[in-house]
Amino acid sequence: MKIAILGATSEIAKDLILSFEGADLHLFARNKPAVDRWLILNNKQHVSDYLADFSPHTEYDAIINFIGPGSPDRIRQVGTNIAYIIGFFDLMVLDYLEKHKNCQYIFISSGAVFGDNFATPASAQKMSSFPINNIQPHHYYGIAKAQAEYRHRLSDRNIIDLRVYSYYSSTMNPDHQFMVSRMVDSVQKGETFVADKNPLSRDYIGPKDFYQMIKVLLRNNTINQAVDCYSRSPVTKDSLLEGMHKRYGMFYSVSNISRHSPAAVKPCYYSTNTAAYTLGYRPALSSLETIFEEADKILK
Helix, strand or coil: CEEEEECCCCHHHHHHHHHCCCCEEEEEECCHHHHHHHHHHCCCCCEEEEHHHCCCCCCCCEEEECCCCCCHHHHHHHHHHHHHHHHHHHHHHHHHHHHCCCCEEEEEEEHHHHECCCCCCECCCCCCECCCCCCCHHHHHHHHHHHHHHHHHCCCCCEEEEEECEECCCCCCCCCCCHHHHHHHHHHHCCCEEECCCCCEECEECHHHHHHHHHHHHHCCCCCEEEECCCCCCEEHHHHHHHHHHHHCCCEEECCCCCCCHHHCCCEECECCCHHHHHCCCCCCCHHHHHHHHHHHHHC
């Protein structure tokens, strides 16, 4: 199977590339030298090119699009340009599909397409919610992803929007300000992790279940729909804090000061939509098991 990976410098894309077996991968990125160095370090031999060199004349069985900022810091840096960046390359792939009608397109989307509507988890019936008269910077990413999903539902091509909610891997940049990364950093430094008071529930998948999900989707290559990522079970922040304390000796305290504005807090940022089950997906790990499996690689 010949697969084009767009945005090959993405951390989640690199985990997937390392997981793939027996596939002919063609990696595209804005920073081709970085991809080449990474391939050498990981003893992998794949073709790499600049994104600008993606050709409509090359035949692919599937295209997986990871393009877009993947960390809170990077999303803030990109700002309002995010809609242009995601839209430009998405339209490039849609043009390709007009010429190659049997090619499958997996677009890496996000739970952020639902906006601020996370007082309860996502579901098959959940409505997207953006304050259209008061759009804030933390909405830009979700709106850009939602616009792409809208374009895809208007198409009759083989397109799956794979919504990632929370992902954790030992390969993630520790400087990114994700909650689990900050916890692991606290353990490494012997510092007390300070959690804010907001109750949270998250559903983490890692490289193992993400790879399984991609393999399942590649086998279901004649559908046009959105699919939500999920583990065997989500985890609350309280359970995660206690789990990190018991497993790694992480000390923690809870502050009355919130790290985020109330509008940006998503208490139940995960999905109960298990449509992927009917396609053959069977998550191997729970959220807590995923975090422990990956954190063990760093801390043990």
